[in-house]
Amino acid sequence: MYTNFSLTPAVPALSGAMLPQMGMPGVEEEFLGSKIDVEYMDYVHPHWRQYRAPQAFQHLLLGMVYAVILFMGMLGNLLVLITFFTTKSLRTPSNLFVANLAIFDTLMMSKLPVFVMNSIVEGQLFGKIGCDLYGLVGSYSGMGAAITNSAIAFDRYRTIAFPLDGRLGMKAAVGLVIGTWLWATPFSLLPFFEVWSRFAPEGYLTTCSFDYMTEGPSTRYFTLTIFVWAYCIPLLLIALFYSRILSHVREHEKMLREQAKRMNVKSLSQGDEKSAEIRIAKVAISIVFLFICGWTPYALVALIGGFGERSLMTPTFSMFPAIACKTVACIDPWIYAINHPRFRAEIQKKVPWLCFFGEEKSSKASDTKSEASDVKSETA
Numbered sequence: 001m002y003t004n005f006s007l008t009p010a011v012p013a014l015s016g017a018m019l020p021q022m023g024m025p026g027v028e029e030e031f032l033g034s035k036i037d038v039e040y041m042d043y044v045h046p047h048w049r050q051y052r053a054p055q056a057f058q059h060l061l062l063g064m065v066y067a068v069i070l071f072m073g074m075l076g077n078l079l080v081l082i083t084f085f086t087t088k089s090l091r092t093p094s095n096l097f098v099a100n101l102a103i104f105d106t107l108m109m110s111k112l113p114v115f116v117m118n119s120i121v122e123g124q125l126f127g128k129i130g131c132d133l134y135g136l137v138g139s140y141s142g143m144g145a146a147i148t149n150s151a152i153a154f155d156r157y158r159t160i161a162f163p164l165d166g167r168l169g170m171k172a173a174v175g176l177v178i179g180t181w182l183w184a185t186p187f188s189l190l191p192f193f194e195v196w197s198r199f200a201p202e203g204y205l206t207t208c209s210f211d212y213m214t215e216g217p218s219t220r221y222f223t224l225t226i227f228v229w230a231y232c233i234p235l236l237l238i239a240l241f242y243s244r245i246l247s248h249v250r251e252h253e254k255m256l257r258e259q260a261k262r263m264n265v266k267s268l269s270q271g272d273e274k275s276a277e278i279r280i281a282k283v284a285i286s287i288v289f290l291f292i293c294g295w296t297p298y299a300l301v302a303l304i305g306g307f308g309e310r311s312l313m314t315p316t317f318s319m320f321p322a323i324a325c326k327t328v329a330c331i332d333p334w335i336y337a338i339n340h341p342r343f344r345a346e347i348q349k350k351v352p353w354l355c356f357f358g359e360e361k362s363s364k365a366s367d368t369k370s371e372a373s374d375v376k377s378e379t380a
Helices: 007-022 038-043 056-086 093-110 112-121 127-161 170-184 186-192 217-262 276-307 315-338 341-350 360-372 374-379
Strands: 199-202 207-210
Touching: 038 127, 056 093, 056 112, 056 315, 056 341, 093 112, 093 127, 093 170, 093 315, 112 127, 127 170, 127 186, 127 199, 127 207, 127 217, 127 276, 127 315, 186 217, 207 217, 207 276, 207 315, 217 276, 276 315, 315 341
Parallel strands: none
Antiparallel strands: 199 207
16 A cells, blocks of 8 residues: 555665665675565665664664663653552542553653664564554554643643632543543554554664655645644643643732732742742743653654655664653653652652652651642642
Protein backbone atom coordinates (compact mmCIF):
# COMPACT_ATOMS: atom_id res chain seq x y z
CA MET A 1 0.00 0.00 0.00
CA TYR A 2 2.87 2.34 0.80
CA THR A 3 5.36 1.45 -1.88
CA ASN A 4 8.19 3.97 -1.82
CA PHE A 5 7.54 5.94 -4.99
CA SER A 6 10.57 8.18 -4.36
CA LEU A 7 13.02 5.50 -5.51
CA THR A 8 12.88 6.37 -9.17
CA PRO A 9 13.16 10.17 -9.00
CA ALA A 10 15.73 9.99 -6.23
CA VAL A 11 18.23 7.81 -8.10
CA PRO A 12 19.80 10.56 -10.26
CA ALA A 13 20.31 12.89 -7.32
CA LEU A 14 21.58 10.19 -4.99
CA SER A 15 23.36 7.95 -7.44
CA GLY A 16 26.80 8.93 -6.18
CA ALA A 17 25.90 8.24 -2.59
CA MET A 18 23.86 5.15 -3.35
CA LEU A 19 26.41 3.56 -5.69
CA PRO A 20 28.33 1.75 -2.95
CA GLN A 21 25.09 0.02 -1.95
CA MET A 22 24.30 -1.04 -5.45
CA GLY A 23 27.17 -3.29 -6.29
CA MET A 24 30.60 -2.14 -5.14
CA PRO A 25 31.91 -4.96 -2.94
CA GLY A 26 33.46 -4.36 0.43
CA VAL A 27 31.80 -1.03 1.29
CA GLU A 28 28.12 -1.93 1.63
CA GLU A 29 28.19 -1.86 5.40
CA GLU A 30 29.42 1.75 5.36
CA PHE A 31 25.97 3.02 4.38
CA LEU A 32 22.75 3.12 6.32
CA GLY A 33 20.41 0.29 5.47
CA SER A 34 23.08 -2.20 4.45
CA LYS A 35 22.19 -4.41 7.39
CA ILE A 36 18.42 -4.18 6.92
CA ASP A 37 16.68 -7.27 5.52
CA VAL A 38 16.01 -6.98 1.79
CA GLU A 39 12.27 -7.60 2.18
CA TYR A 40 12.10 -4.73 4.65
CA MET A 41 14.03 -2.20 2.58
CA ASP A 42 10.85 -0.73 1.10
CA TYR A 43 10.11 0.72 4.54
CA VAL A 44 13.47 2.51 4.64
CA HIS A 45 13.18 5.76 2.74
CA PRO A 46 16.00 6.38 0.18
CA HIS A 47 16.77 9.65 1.98
CA TRP A 48 18.36 7.73 4.85
CA ARG A 49 20.25 5.34 2.58
CA GLN A 50 22.37 8.08 1.06
CA TYR A 51 24.24 8.57 4.35
CA ARG A 52 27.10 6.56 5.73
CA ALA A 53 26.35 4.39 8.73
CA PRO A 54 27.23 5.99 12.08
CA GLN A 55 30.50 5.06 13.71
CA ALA A 56 30.62 2.71 16.68
CA PHE A 57 31.35 5.57 19.09
CA GLN A 58 28.11 7.29 18.01
CA HIS A 59 26.07 4.22 18.91
CA LEU A 60 28.04 3.95 22.18
CA LEU A 61 27.42 7.60 23.05
CA LEU A 62 23.70 7.29 22.37
CA GLY A 63 23.61 4.09 24.38
CA MET A 64 25.20 5.83 27.38
CA VAL A 65 22.74 8.72 27.16
CA TYR A 66 19.81 6.33 26.91
CA ALA A 67 21.12 4.27 29.82
CA VAL A 68 21.08 7.33 32.10
CA ILE A 69 17.60 8.29 30.88
CA LEU A 70 16.37 4.71 31.37
CA PHE A 71 17.70 4.49 34.93
CA MET A 72 16.41 7.87 36.09
CA GLY A 73 13.12 7.57 34.21
CA MET A 74 12.30 4.08 35.44
CA LEU A 75 13.34 4.98 38.99
CA GLY A 76 11.18 8.10 39.11
CA ASN A 77 8.11 6.68 37.40
CA LEU A 78 8.14 3.38 39.30
CA LEU A 79 8.54 5.23 42.61
CA VAL A 80 5.49 7.31 41.73
CA LEU A 81 3.41 4.28 40.72
CA ILE A 82 4.41 2.12 43.69
CA THR A 83 3.77 4.97 46.12
CA PHE A 84 0.41 5.79 44.56
CA PHE A 85 -0.92 2.23 44.56
CA THR A 86 0.40 1.31 48.03
CA THR A 87 -0.60 4.51 49.89
CA LYS A 88 -4.33 4.88 50.32
CA SER A 89 -4.18 8.55 51.29
CA LEU A 90 -2.53 9.39 47.95
CA ARG A 91 -5.17 7.69 45.80
CA THR A 92 -7.03 10.91 45.07
CA PRO A 93 -8.53 12.02 41.73
CA SER A 94 -5.74 14.56 41.21
CA ASN A 95 -3.01 12.02 41.88
CA LEU A 96 -4.72 9.55 39.54
CA PHE A 97 -3.75 11.79 36.64
CA VAL A 98 -0.15 11.88 37.88
CA ALA A 99 -0.11 8.08 38.08
CA ASN A 100 -1.56 7.85 34.58
CA LEU A 101 1.22 10.12 33.31
CA ALA A 102 3.76 7.87 35.03
CA ILE A 103 2.28 4.84 33.21
CA PHE A 104 2.64 6.56 29.84
CA ASP A 105 6.19 7.63 30.69
CA THR A 106 7.06 4.09 31.82
CA LEU A 107 5.85 2.86 28.43
CA MET A 108 8.22 5.37 26.83
CA MET A 109 11.08 4.07 28.95
CA SER A 110 10.26 0.46 28.05
CA LYS A 111 11.41 1.08 24.47
CA LEU A 112 14.97 1.93 25.43
CA PRO A 113 16.29 -1.66 25.81
CA VAL A 114 14.96 -2.38 22.30
CA PHE A 115 16.81 0.66 21.01
CA VAL A 116 20.04 -0.60 22.56
CA MET A 117 19.61 -4.00 20.91
CA ASN A 118 18.84 -2.35 17.59
CA SER A 119 22.00 -0.27 17.95
CA ILE A 120 24.07 -3.41 18.46
CA VAL A 121 22.86 -4.91 15.18
CA GLU A 122 22.70 -1.47 13.51
CA GLY A 123 19.17 -2.02 12.31
CA GLN A 124 15.86 -3.57 13.36
CA LEU A 125 16.60 -6.70 15.39
CA PHE A 126 12.99 -7.85 15.31
CA GLY A 127 12.25 -6.72 11.76
CA LYS A 128 8.96 -5.19 10.71
CA ILE A 129 6.90 -6.38 13.66
CA GLY A 130 9.54 -5.01 16.03
CA CYS A 131 9.46 -1.63 14.29
CA ASP A 132 5.66 -1.57 14.31
CA LEU A 133 5.45 -2.39 18.02
CA TYR A 134 8.18 0.16 18.79
CA GLY A 135 6.22 2.82 16.93
CA LEU A 136 2.92 1.76 18.51
CA VAL A 137 4.27 2.02 22.07
CA GLY A 138 5.90 5.35 21.27
CA SER A 139 2.70 6.70 19.76
CA TYR A 140 0.55 5.70 22.73
CA SER A 141 3.05 6.97 25.29
CA GLY A 142 3.73 10.26 23.48
CA MET A 143 0.17 11.28 22.66
CA GLY A 144 -1.14 9.87 25.94
CA ALA A 145 1.37 11.81 28.01
CA ALA A 146 0.64 15.00 26.08
CA ILE A 147 -3.10 14.89 26.67
CA THR A 148 -2.60 13.75 30.29
CA ASN A 149 -0.61 16.93 30.86
CA SER A 150 -3.69 18.80 29.66
CA ALA A 151 -5.92 16.79 32.01
CA ILE A 152 -3.65 17.63 34.96
CA ALA A 153 -3.81 21.32 34.05
CA PHE A 154 -7.63 21.11 33.83
CA ASP A 155 -7.87 19.37 37.21
CA ARG A 156 -5.65 21.95 38.88
CA TYR A 157 -7.65 24.76 37.33
CA ARG A 158 -10.93 23.32 38.66
CA THR A 159 -9.45 22.72 42.12
CA ILE A 160 -7.94 26.18 42.49
CA ALA A 161 -10.61 28.26 40.75
CA PHE A 162 -13.59 26.39 42.28
CA PRO A 163 -12.30 24.86 45.56
CA LEU A 164 -15.76 24.18 47.01
CA ASP A 165 -17.71 22.63 44.15
CA GLY A 166 -15.20 22.34 41.31
CA ARG A 167 -13.10 19.40 42.44
CA LEU A 168 -13.33 16.36 40.20
CA GLY A 169 -14.67 13.18 41.76
CA MET A 170 -13.01 9.81 41.31
CA LYS A 171 -15.53 8.69 38.67
CA ALA A 172 -14.92 11.82 36.62
CA ALA A 173 -11.17 11.40 36.98
CA VAL A 174 -11.35 7.76 35.87
CA GLY A 175 -13.44 8.85 32.88
CA LEU A 176 -10.83 11.44 31.89
CA VAL A 177 -8.03 8.89 32.29
CA ILE A 178 -9.87 6.49 29.98
CA GLY A 179 -10.30 9.44 27.63
CA THR A 180 -6.51 9.96 27.47
CA TRP A 181 -6.07 6.39 26.21
CA LEU A 182 -8.88 6.80 23.71
CA TRP A 183 -7.30 10.06 22.55
CA ALA A 184 -4.07 8.25 21.66
CA THR A 185 -5.78 5.27 20.02
CA PRO A 186 -6.81 6.46 16.52
CA PHE A 187 -3.42 7.76 15.40
CA SER A 188 -1.64 4.84 17.01
CA LEU A 189 -3.67 2.03 15.45
CA LEU A 190 -4.15 3.60 12.01
CA PRO A 191 -0.43 3.51 11.13
CA PHE A 192 0.06 0.21 12.96
CA PHE A 193 -2.43 -1.51 10.64
CA GLU A 194 -1.30 0.71 7.72
CA VAL A 195 -4.81 2.04 7.23
CA TRP A 196 -3.42 5.57 7.15
CA SER A 197 0.35 6.07 7.15
CA ARG A 198 2.63 3.44 8.72
CA PHE A 199 5.56 3.10 11.09
CA ALA A 200 9.01 3.19 9.50
CA PRO A 201 12.67 3.39 10.58
CA GLU A 202 14.20 6.85 10.91
CA GLY A 203 17.56 8.43 11.66
CA TYR A 204 20.08 5.69 12.37
CA LEU A 205 17.32 3.18 11.47
CA THR A 206 17.36 1.96 15.07
CA THR A 207 14.17 3.81 16.03
CA CYS A 208 10.74 3.86 14.40
CA SER A 209 8.07 6.52 14.14
CA PHE A 210 5.17 7.26 11.84
CA ASP A 211 6.19 7.68 8.22
CA TYR A 212 6.58 11.37 7.42
CA MET A 213 8.96 10.87 4.48
CA THR A 214 7.00 9.01 1.80
CA GLU A 215 5.90 11.42 -0.92
CA GLY A 216 2.22 12.00 -1.53
CA PRO A 217 -0.79 13.89 -0.15
CA SER A 218 -1.76 11.05 2.19
CA THR A 219 1.51 11.36 4.12
CA ARG A 220 1.22 15.13 4.29
CA TYR A 221 -2.38 15.08 5.50
CA PHE A 222 -1.48 12.56 8.19
CA THR A 223 1.52 14.62 9.29
CA LEU A 224 -0.58 17.78 9.59
CA THR A 225 -3.37 15.95 11.38
CA ILE A 226 -1.12 14.37 13.98
CA PHE A 227 0.74 17.67 14.41
CA VAL A 228 -2.52 19.36 15.41
CA TRP A 229 -3.90 16.38 17.36
CA ALA A 230 -0.81 15.40 19.35
CA TYR A 231 1.01 18.73 19.68
CA CYS A 232 -1.07 21.87 19.07
CA ILE A 233 -4.25 20.90 20.96
CA PRO A 234 -2.52 19.63 24.16
CA LEU A 235 -0.16 22.62 24.20
CA LEU A 236 -3.04 25.09 23.80
CA LEU A 237 -5.03 23.38 26.56
CA ILE A 238 -2.07 23.39 28.95
CA ALA A 239 -1.38 27.07 28.27
CA LEU A 240 -5.09 27.95 28.57
CA PHE A 241 -5.71 26.28 31.93
CA TYR A 242 -2.50 27.47 33.59
CA SER A 243 -3.08 31.02 32.36
CA ARG A 244 -6.57 30.87 33.88
CA ILE A 245 -5.13 29.60 37.15
CA LEU A 246 -2.66 32.47 37.23
CA SER A 247 -5.40 34.97 36.40
CA HIS A 248 -7.65 33.57 39.14
CA VAL A 249 -4.89 33.81 41.76
CA ARG A 250 -4.15 37.37 40.73
CA GLU A 251 -7.80 38.34 41.12
CA HIS A 252 -7.95 36.61 44.49
CA GLU A 253 -4.85 38.42 45.76
CA LYS A 254 -6.22 41.72 44.47
CA MET A 255 -9.49 41.13 46.29
CA LEU A 256 -7.62 40.40 49.54
CA ARG A 257 -5.57 43.57 49.20
CA GLU A 258 -8.67 45.69 48.63
CA GLN A 259 -10.45 44.08 51.58
CA ALA A 260 -7.42 44.65 53.79
CA LYS A 261 -7.32 48.30 52.73
CA ARG A 262 -10.97 48.76 53.66
CA MET A 263 -10.33 47.12 57.03
CA ASN A 264 -7.26 49.29 57.54
CA VAL A 265 -4.95 46.28 58.04
CA LYS A 266 -1.74 45.45 56.29
CA SER A 267 -2.82 42.16 54.71
CA LEU A 268 -5.44 39.43 54.96
CA SER A 269 -3.18 36.82 53.38
CA GLN A 270 -1.20 34.35 55.41
CA GLY A 271 2.53 34.87 55.08
CA ASP A 272 3.15 31.65 53.15
CA GLU A 273 0.32 32.40 50.72
CA LYS A 274 1.82 35.62 49.41
CA SER A 275 4.01 33.68 47.01
CA ALA A 276 1.14 31.59 45.58
CA GLU A 277 1.11 33.52 42.33
CA ILE A 278 4.87 33.14 41.92
CA ARG A 279 4.78 29.39 42.67
CA ILE A 280 1.94 28.78 40.22
CA ALA A 281 3.69 30.82 37.56
CA LYS A 282 6.86 28.78 38.04
CA VAL A 283 4.97 25.50 37.78
CA ALA A 284 3.09 26.65 34.68
CA ILE A 285 6.22 27.93 32.96
CA SER A 286 8.13 24.76 33.82
CA ILE A 287 5.45 22.46 32.44
CA VAL A 288 4.89 24.44 29.24
CA PHE A 289 8.66 24.73 28.76
CA LEU A 290 9.14 20.98 29.23
CA PHE A 291 6.35 20.19 26.82
CA ILE A 292 7.78 22.51 24.17
CA CYS A 293 11.33 21.20 24.63
CA GLY A 294 10.15 17.58 24.53
CA TRP A 295 7.83 17.61 21.55
CA THR A 296 8.76 20.58 19.38
CA PRO A 297 11.83 18.74 17.95
CA TYR A 298 9.62 15.85 16.80
CA ALA A 299 7.07 18.25 15.37
CA LEU A 300 9.78 20.12 13.46
CA VAL A 301 11.37 16.95 12.09
CA ALA A 302 8.00 15.65 10.91
CA LEU A 303 7.12 18.97 9.25
CA ILE A 304 10.54 19.23 7.60
CA GLY A 305 10.26 15.64 6.39
CA GLY A 306 6.84 16.23 4.92
CA PHE A 307 7.06 19.80 3.68
CA GLY A 308 10.55 21.25 4.17
CA GLU A 309 14.13 20.99 3.00
CA ARG A 310 15.11 17.38 3.61
CA SER A 311 18.80 18.04 3.23
CA LEU A 312 18.65 19.42 6.78
CA MET A 313 17.55 16.04 8.08
CA THR A 314 20.74 14.10 8.58
CA PRO A 315 20.46 10.83 10.54
CA THR A 316 22.21 12.37 13.56
CA PHE A 317 19.94 15.44 13.52
CA SER A 318 16.89 13.16 13.37
CA MET A 319 17.93 11.28 16.50
CA PHE A 320 17.70 14.33 18.76
CA PRO A 321 13.87 14.41 18.92
CA ALA A 322 13.82 10.87 20.33
CA ILE A 323 16.29 11.91 23.02
CA ALA A 324 14.24 15.02 23.85
CA CYS A 325 10.89 13.26 24.32
CA LYS A 326 12.46 10.49 26.41
CA THR A 327 14.24 13.04 28.58
CA VAL A 328 10.90 14.71 29.31
CA ALA A 329 9.39 11.32 30.18
CA CYS A 330 12.29 10.94 32.60
CA ILE A 331 11.79 14.38 34.18
CA ASP A 332 7.96 14.27 34.45
CA PRO A 333 7.74 12.24 37.69
CA TRP A 334 10.18 14.55 39.43
CA ILE A 335 8.19 17.62 38.42
CA TYR A 336 4.67 16.34 39.07
CA ALA A 337 4.93 13.88 41.95
CA ILE A 338 8.29 13.59 43.69
CA ASN A 339 8.42 17.37 44.09
CA HIS A 340 5.07 17.14 45.91
CA PRO A 341 5.63 17.01 49.69
CA ARG A 342 3.14 14.18 50.30
CA PHE A 343 4.66 11.96 47.63
CA ARG A 344 8.15 12.85 48.79
CA ALA A 345 7.38 12.00 52.41
CA GLU A 346 5.84 8.63 51.50
CA ILE A 347 8.72 7.72 49.19
CA GLN A 348 11.20 8.57 51.91
CA LYS A 349 9.38 6.22 54.27
CA LYS A 350 9.45 3.38 51.75
CA VAL A 351 13.01 3.89 50.50
CA PRO A 352 14.88 5.86 53.19
CA TRP A 353 18.24 5.12 51.54
CA LEU A 354 17.32 7.55 48.74
CA CYS A 355 18.94 10.54 50.40
CA PHE A 356 18.20 13.12 47.69
CA PHE A 357 14.68 13.75 48.96
CA GLY A 358 15.95 15.94 51.79
CA GLU A 359 15.37 15.78 55.49
CA GLU A 360 12.18 14.17 56.71
CA LYS A 361 11.32 17.08 58.97
CA SER A 362 11.43 19.38 55.97
CA SER A 363 9.03 17.08 54.14
CA LYS A 364 6.68 16.96 57.09
CA ALA A 365 6.69 20.74 57.39
CA SER A 366 5.96 21.10 53.70
CA ASP A 367 3.23 18.47 53.98
CA THR A 368 1.55 20.40 56.79
CA LYS A 369 1.64 23.56 54.72
CA SER A 370 0.24 21.76 51.69
CA GLU A 371 -2.76 20.58 53.67
CA ALA A 372 -3.47 24.14 54.83
CA SER A 373 -4.24 25.45 51.39
CA ASP A 374 -5.71 23.95 48.22
CA VAL A 375 -3.47 26.17 46.17
CA LYS A 376 -0.33 24.95 47.87
CA SER A 377 -1.42 21.33 47.77
CA GLU A 378 -2.10 21.38 44.06
CA THR A 379 0.99 23.33 43.01
CA ALA A 380 3.68 21.97 45.30
